[in-house]
Amino acid sequence: MRNGLALKLIAIVFAIAGLVLYVRGGLKNNAPLALTIFCLLVASADQLAAFVKDINIAQIFNVRFWNRADRPPSDIIPTAPRKLSEEEVSDKRKVADKFTDLPGRDSSSFDIIDGVESLRNLPGLEPMIPAYLLDSEFRILDWNEAFSLVFDNTMEGRRGVNVLEWTFFLDNYEEILKTGERDFSNTEKLPYIHREEVHYTSRRYGSFVAEKLALRINGEEGELEGWYVRLQPRFSEPSSNRRLLQDLIIRLRWENIWRDYSLCYDRILTSSHTYRQLLNSIMGESDLIEMKPLLGPRLQILDLGAGTGNLTIKLAQIEAPGITIFAIDKSDMMLDILRRKCSKYIEPSPQRARIIPIKQDITSLNGISSDSVDRVFMNNVLYTLDYPQEAMREAYRVLKPGGLLVLSGPKRDTKLKVLFNQLKRDLKNSGYYESHRKDFEKVEFINTHYLSSRLFRWLVSDVISMGKQAGFMKVASTEKAYAGQAMILAFEKPGSEFDSGSTEEDWV
Numbered sequence: 001m002r003n004g005l006a007l008k009l010i011a012i013v014f015a016i017a018g019l020v021l022y023v024r025g026g027l028k029n030n031a032p033l034a035l036t037i038f039c040l041l042v043a044s045a046d047q048l049a050a051f052v053k054d055i056n057i058a059q060i061f062n063v064r065f066w067n068r069a070d071r072p073p074s075d076i077i078p079t080a081p082r083k084l085s086e087e088e089v090s091d092k093r094k095v096a097d098k099f100t101d102l103p104g105r106d107s108s109s110f111d112i113i114d115g116v117e118s119l120r121n122l123p124g125l126e127p128m129i130p131a132y133l134l135d136s137e138f139r140i141l142d143w144n145e146a147f148s149l150v151f152d153n154t155m156e157g158r159r160g161v162n163v164l165e166w167t168f169f170l171d172n173y174e175e176i177l178k179t180g181e182r183d184f185s186n187t188e189k190l191p192y193i194h195r196e197e198v199h200y201t202s203r204r205y206g207s208f209v210a211e212k213l214a215l216r217i218n219g220e221e222g223e224l225e226g227w228y229v230r231l232q233p234r235f236s237e238p239s240s241n242r243r244l245l246q247d248l249i250i251r252l253r254w255e256n257i258w259r260d261y262s263l264c265y266d267r268i269l270t271s272s273h274t275y276r277q278l279l280n281s282i283m284g285e286s287d288l289i290e291m292k293p294l295l296g297p298r299l300q301i302l303d304l305g306a307g308t309g310n311l312t313i314k315l316a317q318i319e320a321p322g323i324t325i326f327a328i329d330k331s332d333m334m335l336d337i338l339r340r341k342c343s344k345y346i347e348p349s350p351q352r353a354r355i356i357p358i359k360q361d362i363t364s365l366n367g368i369s370s371d372s373v374d375r376v377f378m379n380n381v382l383y384t385l386d387y388p389q390e391a392m393r394e395a396y397r398v399l400k401p402g403g404l405l406v407l408s409g410p411k412r413d414t415k416l417k418v419l420f421n422q423l424k425r426d427l428k429n430s431g432y433y434e435s436h437r438k439d440f441e442k443v444e445f446i447n448t449h450y451l452s453s454r455l456f457r458w459l460v461s462d463v464i465s466m467g468k469q470a471g472f473m474k475v476a477s478t479e480k481a482y483a484g485q486a487m488i489l490a491f492e493k494p495g496s497e498f499d500s501g502s503t504e505e506d507w508v
């Protein structure tokens with residue numbers, strides 16, 4: 001700040017000196033005049049920069065001076081989820097086996113199909129403090145964004161399972177197991193509040209010691225219902241506090257954007273013919289993109305970033321027996337709408353496809369076995385992710401050989417104006433424009449002001465490279481979906497035992 005002011009003063013002094021020399025030289029010598037102009041420009045650099053930024057020259061002349069995608073979104077938090085290798089887990093399991101009285105260690109996991117509905121969400125009372133919630137059998141129910149950030153997304157995919165194996169990530173896990181056995185094994189004398197120190201080395205914030213407080217939650221009859229656990233980290237690196245705060249602001253902002261977006265985008269898109277066409281194309285039901293029959297009986301399907309469930313419910317409605325769709329999203333609000341919309345398919349029934357909503361970050365599909373699913377869909381999701389490459393790798397891992405990943409998304413030259421004009425026409429044609437006007441304006445505003453930092457990230461070829469890097473073979477693509485403003489890509493995991501021998505060329 002001070003340096004900036006000093007530089008301005010020096011520039012002004014030189015500008016005046018240049019002007020004096022110019023006048024005294026009889027206005028003939030241009031060198032002092034050039035010096036004056038240069039120094040004035042330096043002195044007013046801030047104001048000039050702000051002015052140029054505000055007028056958005058690119059928009060006025062409808063030209064692009066730089067590639068929007070060359071500037072990566074500034075709000076990306078570049079740390080991939082942390083995982084333990086199989087050897088590490090097996091070594092630590094051997095240590096944990098010595099603690100035979102650990103609480104809840106023999107309780108069964110939630111059955112993801114039957115138990116997930118009973119999970120409760122973590123009360124968002126302290127969003128800035130890492131916290132998680134356990135049930136009475138020490139099974140993980142939920143956790144907050146602060147926890148995910150500080151602990152490298154290590155809880156993803158562990159919902160419903162005993163917290164024991166998560167402790168393997170801790171630097172002092174043996175001590176934690178010892179204390180757990182000592183203080184929690186007698187179920188008649190459980191503490192009301194339990195305090196201990198947790199040591200962890202975070203990828204992004206470095207090592208820290210956290211004061212962990214586990215608060216007992218009692219039911220109406222005084223019975224144990226669960227535990228609310230909060231951890232206050234003290235980082236070895238003082239700058240980590242600030243970094244965490246900045247990251248949290250970004251994450252909580254995104255959480256709120258999706259929350260705010262959920263209702264309005266759902267109302268607009270479900271009334272739009274163009275959006276329905278996009279869903280048809282993604283499911284291989286249009287001429288826009290030529291794909292092998294995508295859907296059939298007994299498929300295990302993942303809808304990643306399922307949002308309010310528009311694609312999920314269409315998938316569930318296809319007439320084929322034995323289909324299960326796992327609808328995964330990390331926004332509570334999106335999932336709440338999805339649950340309501342898809343309730344008929346969430347209830348168990350042998351006649352209908354099953355939808356299983358799961359709250360999870362899709363960049364870690366921990367909890368879903370490798371080579372276990374037939375189809376993965378990602379409709380308008382990849383562009384939103386901090387680590388898209390990781391989501392691709394996870395999709396590849398969980399797909400069976402021969403399984404397909406189909407995704408859609410905006411491209412570098414997507415023109416929002418064109419898309420929104422089309423959506424407006426759709427609403428007018430379906431008679432919903434006037435009643436949905438406010439929602440329409442909100443959806444447009446969120447896209448142009450918040451989502452636009454991520455919308456124009458890639459060319460089709462960039463996404464193809466991403467897929468190939470993950471191990472996929474590209475089998476089909478189009479850039480003409482969604483009023484010509486979106487791409488759809490289909491990838492196959494090679495190595496199918498029922499591989500028809502098709503090549504990339506056969507498909508495109």
Ligand SMILES: C[S@@+](CC[C@H](N)C(=O)[O-])C[C@H]1O[C@@H](n2cnc3c(N)ncnc32)[C@H](O)[C@@H]1O
Pocket residue numbers: 258304305306307308309310311328329330331334360361362363378379380381384385386
């Ligand atoms: C533009 S919406 C698309 C929703 C849906 N696929 C559809 O077509 O309507 C993007 C969705 O991705 C979800 N999302 C963003 N990042 C995610 C992540 N890391 N893990 C899981 N879901 C995520 C958001 O919550 C949101 O529901």
